Amino acid sequence: MRHFHYKDGEMYAEDVALRDIAAKVGTPVYVYSTATFQRHFTVFANAFKDRTTLIAYSVKANSNLAVLATLAKLGAGADVVSQGELVRALTAGIPASKIVFSGVGKTEPEMRAALEAGIRVFNVESLPELERLSDVALSMGTRAPVAFRVNPDVSAGGHEKISTGKAENKFGIAWSSVQSAYARAAALKGIEIVGVDMHIGSQIDSLAPFEVAIEKVGALISDLRKKGHTITSFDIGGGLGIPYGDNSKTPPPPSEYGALVKKLTADMDVELIFEPGRMIAGNSGVLLSEVVYAKSGEDREFLIIDAAMNDLIRPALYEAYHEIEPVRAPGRNFKTQRYDVVGPICESGDTFTKRRELPQMAAGDLLVLHSTGAYGAAQSSQYNTRPLVPEVLVSGDRFAVVRERPKLEEILRAESIPDWV
Ligand SMILES: *Cc1c(COP(=O)(O)O)cnc(C)c1O
Numbered sequence: 001m002r003h004f005h006y007k008d009g010e011m012y013a014e015d016v017a018l019r020d021i022a023a024k025v026g027t028p029v030y031v032y033s034t035a036t037f038q039r040h041f042t043v044f045a046n047a048f049k050d051r052t053t054l055i056a057y058s059v060k061a062n063s064n065l066a067v068l069a070t071l072a073k074l075g076a077g078a079d080v081v082s083q084g085e086l087v088r089a090l091t092a093g094i095p096a097s098k099i100v101f102s103g104v105g106k107t108e109p110e111m112r113a114a115l116e117a118g119i120r121v122f123n124v125e126s127l128p129e130l131e132r133l134s135d136v137a138l139s140m141g142t143r144a145p146v147a148f149r150v151n152p153d154v155s156a157g158g159h160e161k162i163s164t165g166k167a168e169n170k171f172g173i174a175w176s177s178v179q180s181a182y183a184r185a186a187a188l189k190g191i192e193i194v195g196v197d198m199h200i201g202s203q204i205d206s207l208a209p210f211e212v213a214i215e216k217v218g219a220l221i222s223d224l225r226k227k228g229h230t231i232t233s234f235d236i237g238g239g240l241g242i243p244y245g246d247n248s249k250t251p252p253p254p255s256e257y258g259a260l261v262k263k264l265t266a267d268m269d270v271e272l273i274f275e276p277g278r279m280i281a282g283n284s285g286v287l288l289s290e291v292v293y294a295k296s297g298e299d300r301e302f303l304i305i306d307a308a309m310n311d312l313i314r315p316a317l318y319e320a321y322h323e324i325e326p327v328r329a330p331g332r333n334f335k336t337q338r339y340d341v342v343g344p345i346c347e348s349g350d351t352f353t354k355r356r357e358l359p360q361m362a363a364g365d366l367l368v369l370h371s372t373g374a375y376g377a378a379q380s381s382q383y384n385t386r387p388l389v390p391e392v393l394v395s396g397d398r399f400a401v402v403r404e405r406p407k408l409e410e411i412l413r414a415e416s417i418p419d420w421v
Contacts, residue, residue, distance in 0.1 A: 002033065002036050002283040002284070003033040004031075004033065004286055006329040009328060009329045009331075010327065010328060011328075011368060013286070013394040014033055014034070014395065014396055014397070015394075015396050016394045016398070018327050018366065019327055019366060021392055021394075022288055022290065022327075022366055025390055025392055025401055025405075026405065027288055027289050027290045027307070027366070028289045028290075028306050028307035028308075028311050029287075029288050029389065029390050029391070029392055029405075030286070030287055030288070030373075030376055030389060030391045030392065031285065031286050031287075031288050031368075031391075031394060031399075032067060032284055032285040032392065032393045032394065032402075033285070033394050034070055034393060034394060034395035035396075036283060036284040036373075037067065037070050037280065037281070037284045037373075040280045040283070041055070041057075041071055041074050041076060041280055042074065043254050044258075044274070044276055045074070045075070046258075047254045047255050047257065047258025047259070048258055048272065048274075050262075051262060051272055052271045053272045053274065054098060054100075054120070054271065054274070055076055055077060055273075055274050055276065056077035056098065056099070056100045056120075056235075056273055056274065057076045057078055057079065057275075057277065057280055058275045058276060058277030058278075059078050059079060059080050059085040060085065060375075060378060061277030061278055061280070061282075061373075062277075062281040062373055062376070062377065062378050063085060063088055063378055064391050064402050064403060065091060065092050066391075066400070066402035067393070067402075068088060068091075068092030068093075069092040070393075071094075072092050072094045076094065076098070077094060077095075077120070078094045078098065079099075079100050079102055079275035079277075080100070081103035082103065083107075083109065083110040083113050083114075086110070086113060086114055086117065086119070087113075096117040096118040096119050096120070097118065097120055099114075099117070100119065100120050100121050100122075100235065100273060101119055101121070101123065102123040102199070102275070103123075103125070104125045104126065104170055104171060106122070108132060108136055111132070111137075111144070115137055115144060119145075120145065121145045121194055121195060121197075121233065121235075122145065122147070123147050123149045124146050124148050124149065125148075125149045125172055127184060130185055130188065131188070133191065134188040134189065134190030135190060136190070137190035138189055138190040143191060144190060144191055144192065145194045146191050146192065146193055146194065147193075147195035147196055147197040147233060148172075148173050148178065148182065148185070148196060148197065149171065149172040149197040149198060149199065150172050150175065150178050150196060150197070150217060150220065151172030151174055151175060152200065152212070154200055154209045154212050154216075155209065156204045156209035156210075156213075156239065171199070172198070175216075178220060179224075179227070182227070182229050183227070193229050193230060193231070194232055194233055195231055195233030195234060195235060195271075195273075196217055196220065196231055196234055196235070197235035197237070197273075198213055198235065198236060198237050199235075199237025199239060200213050201239050202238070202239050202241075202277075203239075203242070203251075203278065204239045204240060204241050205241040205248070205250070205251040206249065206251075206252065207252050210236070210239075210257065210260065210261070211260060211264065214261065214264045217234065218234075218265065218268055221268055221270065232270060232271060233273055234265065234271070234272055234273070235272075235273035235274070236273070236274055238275040238276045238277050238278070238279070240254065240278075241278070241279075242282040242283055242371065242374075243283075243371075244282075244320070244371050245322075245370060246321040246323075248321070254279065277374055277375075278374040278375070280374075282371050282372075282374040282375075283371050283373060285371075285372050285373025285376060285377075286369060286370050286371075286372055286373075287307055287311065287312050287368065287372045287376060287389075288366060289306050289366070289368070289369065290305065290306050290364065290367075291303050291304070291306075291361050291362065291365045291366075292304045292305060292306050294361065294363055300339075301337055301338065301340070302339065302340050302341075302342055303339045303340070303358075303361055303367075304343070304344060305341060305342070305352075305367065306344070307343055307352075307369070308343025308344055308383075308384070308386060309345055309347065309349060310345065310380060310381045310382065310383040310386050310389075311343075311380050311386070311389040312372055312376050312379075312380070313379050313381075314372075314375055314376070315352050315353065316347075316349040316350065317379075321353070322352065322353070322369040322370055323370040324353065324356065324358060324367055324368070324369055324370070325370065326358070326359050326361055326365055326367050327366035327367060327368060330359040334359050334360070335359070335360045336357050336358060336359055336360065337357070337361075338356065338357050338358075339353075339355070339356055340353070340355060341353045344384075345384050345386075346384070377389060377391050377403070382406075382411060385411065387406045387411060388403070390403055390404055
């Protein structure tokens with residue numbers, strides 16, 4: 001369910017015409033719907049409302065402060081992977097007690113900042129990280145709450161670049177080393193063991209890999225307790241997929257996911273932690289862009305739009321599919337055309353789709369790329385010195401620019417030419 005729809009022949013985000021946003025802010029621009037964020041978070045939370053649960057929204061999916069503040073108001077925690085994301089989450093009003101820290105390469109300053117803030121738990125991914133964390137905590141006269149991210153060696157995720165739970169991936173503690181890792185943690189003065197963590201992939205479109213992994217980790221939790229470790233939380237990670245509007249498999253709804261997880265964990269006596277990102281943010285945003293040129297090639301038609309791979313890298317990076325629609329609703333008996341929709345960057349990878357049948361469009365027409373609320377703006381760059389794409393948040397009939405488009409002077413100001421050049 002998303003709140004981007006046609007009304008009186010025009011596409012709206014909630015009660016705001018996208019054409020108005022384009023006129024005031026310019027294109028390309030990401031447009032987010034508050035109601036959609038709220039709905040997705042609530043649907044997920046409701047799936048677990050009879051269990052003690054922390055929903056730690058994965059900040060990397062969409063880290064805009066206004067988005068984080070919107071989710072904070074609903075009771076969301078945060079899963080952060082850097083000091084920058086930690087500061088964002090705290091600034092947006094997410095309490096430290098609801099923040100979990102993930103990632104394979106946490107540095108000493110990051111550990112220090114998270115300990116100072118008093119976060120809920122560090123999801124530790126290696127023994128060297130554990131040793132360093134213990135040292136940092138001891139130097140601050142405290143102990144670090146820790147869960148090991150274990151790697152249950154299951155295959156999941158819609159693309160090899162977003163599969164994380166296989167033995168070959170860089171993530172987590174190898175399954176055969178988990179027991180010795182907990183034993184080592186129990187011996188370290190700066191560490192307090194609190195739980196177990198996993199995250200097996202992203203855009204997962206079936207429940208089967210979750211089922212396999214949760215059962216495996218459930219047995220592990222029993223084992224660890226028998227060895228005397230205190231396990232109070234089980235972090236199941238994120239990864240639940242969303243519909244992208246193509247014909248690939250439709251992921252299970254959060255209610256089915258919730259029912260399965262509750263069933264599998266009913267007797268585990270653990271607090272559940274989740275780290276959903278895409279499921280909350282993906283369909284809460286669109287990338288709004290204008291057609292610069294319609295161009296005829298040798299054997300195909302191109303729509304060259306003013307958004308590019310620096311604004312949205314998912315098609316180039318993961319061969320991702322994004323539904324494309326014109327902002328002006330196609331009239332009755334409209335004509336269609338097969339288009340390659342491309343950006344202006346000098347790389348063939350700057351292609352959003354190939355030979356997609358769309359309503360005929362011309363220069364000056366506005367269009368949207370749907371389902372770009374997650375891993376869209378968050379992965380954008382200034383490649384080709386294209387200013388970082390701005391972000392707009394809509395709520396009802398209001399909208400606000402929540403990240404401005406930088407001016408060229410601002411981009412250049414961060415650089416300098418040494419006097420010896
Ligand atoms: C990326 C990530 C998530 C979120 O994944 P989604 O597929 O967006 O739900 C959760 N946890 C960790 C550790 C991650 O790296």
